[in-house]
Amino acid sequence: MSSADYMLLLDEPTNNIDPISREQVLDALRTYEGAVVLVTHDPGSMEALEPELVIILPDGTENLWNQEYMEIVEFA
Structure with missing residues (x-):
């Protein structure tokens, strides 16, 4: 099986880690094929x-990501 056969479920993976570790996590996610x-x-x-x-909860609304959703991320 390849990584494309898997799905990662992550809850706040960049919280409470140092900047170097944060960049390593983000780099790994950018290159993940699943x-x-x-x-x-x-x-x-x-x-x-x-x-x-993007999926907006609790409604479950699904849409293509655009910068307008950044306001929701920043607000939450």
């Missing part, structure tokens, strides 16, 4: 990862 479901309130992570889709 699906990633990520919960974050870190605008820098969203900019670094350039997501394709």
